[in-house]
Amino acid sequence: MEIALLAFFAVGYFVLAGADLGVGMLLPYLGRTPEERGRVLGSITPFFLTNEVWLVTAVGVLIGAFPVLEGEMFSGLYLPFAALLLGWVARDAGIWLRGRVDRAAWRAWCEGAVVAGSWLAVLSWGLILVGMGDGFTVGFGALVAAPLGAVLFAAHGLALAGLRLDGAPLERARRFAGPAAGRTVYALTSGGMALVCLLAGARLPLAEHLADPATLALLTPSMLLLTPLLVASQVWLWWLFGRVQVRQ
Template identity: 35%
Template sequence: MESFWIVLLGLLAAGYFALAGFDYGTALLFRFVGRDERERGRALGAMTPFVLGDEVWLVAAVGVLFGAFPRLEGELLSGHHGAFVTIVTGLVAFTAAVQLRGAAPVWDVPLVGGALAVAVGWGVLAADVTGAPAPLWIVGVVGLFSLHGGTFLAWRLPGRAGVRARALARSLVLPCLLFVPAAVLLAGPVARPEVGVGVAVAVVVLLLGAWVTSGRVAFCCTAIACALPVPAVFAAQDVVTAETMAGTGTLAVLVPAAVVVLPLVLLFQWATWWMVRVRHA
């Protein structure tokens, strides 16, 4: 029972970073990829249909955290106010700006600022939880999200805008290679050091894969690279354990809800991508 909930929380968190990461990365890069308002609108238009579907993973993960890990939820909220305020503020600004940006380019400010705040907030939280230096995690998360957004835009945008996106993405591979594996390996007294080493090696391989490939293959490489730090954070100092979970009776009651919610999240995500594929067919 305990393993089921730990794996479920990890999968939802990893899915959120793998998917929402390119939303934030697109917001951070679109003004550099697009040289005029038409190109910038096209870049944002490539990302916008996915935003709500990608955020569903976070909603589901928070629901599992509150329901199945009440002690962990209490520890996180009580000990990391600054990181959570930054993340929530960024999410509100980003989500509002995505919906309103078409009305006026002035919404670029909360769009970019919100995306940056979310990335920085997650970096600060990862540093607080793992004990690794905050600059490593902050630069690593911002770099990973930006790289992921760049590979997405390079895949989805035609012409010169796609070429510029690919060039930007390639320029971010080296900073990510320097900061992300270092953040994972220096994650304090990691309870399971083999997890940290395995994640660091896998991230290096995936980032190099993003460098030498293109299109959806490169996008898959950066998506997995964004998701992989999740198990490293979970393993650091045994952050997620049976001791932080609710009682067995509560977990048993929640199992039917989890069995329903996860397929719905997957179905919603598949439907979003399918509809966008049909629209561009």
């Protein structure tokens, strides 16, 4: 049950927030003018925070139900995780702050933080996801897999952009997937993200690292009880803001 919960929140993160990272990576391609880039970022702004909390919660489940494994994994892959955090924070700061100061140079700096941060986070994910199955070390396989992973994130970002943008940025997003792509492509890339996450997770020694039964007897029912509530709150958010754009 604990493994299913962990998988649920981790897959949720990679499907939902993975597309935000992909859009961030391709920001200079999708938006050629500051105004266009503002619209591209505006398409993910209401959701990026509520998408990334899936990871925060997945890590919470990991700490709670697999504490020893969490420590081994995070300390073993210290540098990739540190890089992930730096990229993640830079990306988020760029999105939050871009619209706060009305100056061209400020916007350019924030956009730079979004693009560089997204790339750094995505490449770090490649190292982490492969390193997870290699005894928490970064080997040759991880270095090869990281750029491949970046391609998947980028494709997923394009798929989301194809659903949420309009005008010239939409044309650019559809150049790869064809004009009628839409939901099918997004479903395909989502499946790809979920598959990668599950394959990487399957290589973790989860079952032998469960927390003490006395802890799980309380923690697991609480988590199971809460999860539908969490999902419901997000569904409400999607339903409200599914069709709107934010001024950036």
